[in-house]
Amino acid sequence: MLLSRPPYAPVEFEHLNLLDSAYYAFADPHALWATLREERPVHLCDPGDGREPFWVVTRYEDVTRVLKDHRIFSSRRGTMLCIVDLSMPDIASDDMMPDSDPPRHRRLREPLNRALTPRAIAEHESRVRDIVRSLLRPALDGEPLDMAQAALMFPMAFTGSIMGLPEENWRRMSELTTMTIAYDDPDYSIGSPQATVRQAHHELFAYFRDEVSRRSPSDPGTDLIGILRSMDLDEGPLSERQLMLNCYALLLGANVTTPHVVCTMIEMMGRHPEQFRKVRENPSLRPGCLQEVLRWSSPASHFMRYTTQEVTLRGQRISADQPVSVWLGSANRDERVFDDPFRFDVTRRPNRHVAFGVGPHYCIGAGLANLALRLFLDELLEMFDGVEQVGEVRHLASNFVAGVKNMNVRFTPRKDTDAVPTMEER
Numbered sequence: 264m265l266l267s268r269p270p271y272a273p274v275e276f277e278h279l280n281l282l283d284s285a286y287y288a289f290a291d292p293h294a295l296w297a298t299l300r301e302e303r304p305v306h307l308c309d310p311g312d313g314r315e316p317f318w319v320v321t322r323y324e325d326v327t328r329v330l331k332d333h334r335i336f337s338s339r340r341g342t343m344l345c346i347v348d349l350s351m352p353d354i355a356s357d358d359m360m361p362d363s364d365p366p367r368h369r370r371l372r373e374p375l376n377r378a379l380t381p382r383a384i385a386e387h388e389s390r391v392r393d394i395v396r397s398l399l400r401p402a403l404d405g406e407p408l409d410m411a412q413a414a415l416m417f418p419m420a421f422t423g424s425i426m427g428l429p430e431e432n433w434r435r436m437s438e439l440t441t442m443t444i445a446y447d448d449p450d451y452s453i454g455s456p457q458a459t460v461r462q463a464h465h466e467l468f469a470y471f472r473d474e475v476s477r478r479s480p481s482d483p484g485t486d487l488i489g490i491l492r493s494m495d496l497d498e499g500p501l502s503e504r505q506l507m508l509n510c511y512a513l514l515l516g517a518n519v520t521t522p523h524v525v526c527t528m529i530e531m532m533g534r535h536p537e538q539f540r541k542v543r544e545n546p547s548l549r550p551g552c553l554q555e556v557l558r559w560s561s562p563a564s565h566f567m568r569y570t571t572q573e574v575t576l577r578g579q580r581i582s583a584d585q586p587v588s589v590w591l592g593s594a595n596r597d598e599r600v601f602d603d604p605f606r607f608d609v610t611r612r613p614n615r616h617v618a619f620g621v622g623p624h625y626c627i628g629a630g631l632a633n634l635a636l637r638l639f640l641d642e643l644l645e646m647f648d649g650v651e652q653v654g655e656v657r658h659l660a661s662n663f664v665a666g667v668k669n670m671n672v673r674f675t676p677r678k679d680t681d682a683v684p685t686m687e688e689r
């Protein structure tokens with residue numbers, strides 16, 4: 264998805280199909296979102312291909328209202344548009360954390376939350392730093408590196424180990440999770456979108472089944488799968504199906520988002536070298552820099568809810584049982600909330616972006632992602648003086664993820680970085 268074109272474009276609202284994955288690979292959704300925010304902030308989108316119409320909400324204030332109010336805007340019927348048939352019930356309803364509402368949602372979330380507190384994840388810091396160094400080290404020779412491809416394994420390397428997944432499966436799991444959200448992309452599709460998603464789900468669930476069955480119920484371990492294995496719901500321990508669904512939610516959440524933030528960070532370092540120089544010289548700017556990269560990147564483009572009752576949103580009457588999609592990438596560039604939103608500014612204050620969502624489903628992996636990305640920024644600044652793009656960037660065809668498939672860059676190493684040890688040397 265392009266992230267940097269001028270913000271306005273003429274829109275034919277009648278023919279607008281926000282489900283069209285190819286649109287996000289070649290066009291500029293920011294131009295479209297800016298027009299929607301201005302002219303139709305709550306718009307009923309009819310894909311025109313037989314699929315159910317759905318509401319499109321693009322202003323920050325409305326997006327946050329929907330995400331915070333689970334009583335009116337429920338997650339129980341699914342939360343992603345993708346290729347889902349919106350008229351069908353959601354098979355993961357009440358069983359998978361993202362597709363549940365409080366109070367059941369809290370039962371599923373709290374034990375995992377405890378394993379992902381800042382103190383718990385701080386234990387992983389030195390390992391994640393090693394992972395970042397190994398990832399960036401090939402660029403020290405000054406040859407071009409496809410950062411989009413290199414970054415794909417980054418979330419697997421920390422989430423995979425926190426979940427306790429064997430390393431030999433990480434590469435395939437990374438591909439499979441991308442297939443579920445980029446089923447139309449020629450580099451990921453294996454036929455029809457449905458066949459692509461079915462194959463990805465089949466393989467991922469088989470991996471999770473093996474992992475779950477390897478754990479003894481009396482001693483399931485302390486990693487995230489172990490925690491899921493020891494959890495109880497009102498009806499008793501999680502079933503095998505519930506375990507697999509929640510493993511899937513964790514891995515998908517990490518894999519399809521984090522790599523694209525890494526690419527945005529590098530792209531912005533190339534475009535705004537003077538800002539990144541200041542960030543290097545003044546470490547107190549680093550947290551703000553990271554939050555600005557997250558706002559700019561907004562890798563999860565949308566999430567969805569269903570209305571439980573009739574509601575009026577910005578003057579539009581929406582009846583009960585309607586799918587309502589909220590567009591986070593749009594909210595994060597809303598000129599009503601962010602001063603000069605198309606300006607990248609590492610000193611932006613305040614910066615209440617919603618890249619991690621808001622409300623009860625606020626990203627459970629946000630602390631982990633923030634840690635990993637902060638370490639990435641530290642090492643990037645430690646190892647390199649600058650970066651330049653080499654050739655064209657290729658964007659992912661996905662209506663869910665604002666992502667990059669290929670981004671060749673050449674780094675300028677800092678003079679003293681020969682001393683940086685690899686993971687093996689440490």
Ligand code: HEM
Pocket residue numbers: 330338342360361362372418422512513514515516517518520521524561562563566567591617618619620621623624625626627628629631632
């Ligand atoms: C930069 C990286 C990430 C971004 C931008 C991101 C974004 C988001 C957003 C916007 C939501 C809210 C969904 C909703 O409201 O329905 C969410 C939820 C979630 N994320 Fe992340 N995420 C990231 C990293 C991670 C990581 C590392 C993990 C795994 C540890 C993860 C796992 C999840 C899960 C399981 C949920 C559902 C939480 C719930 O339903 O309570 N995410 N994420």
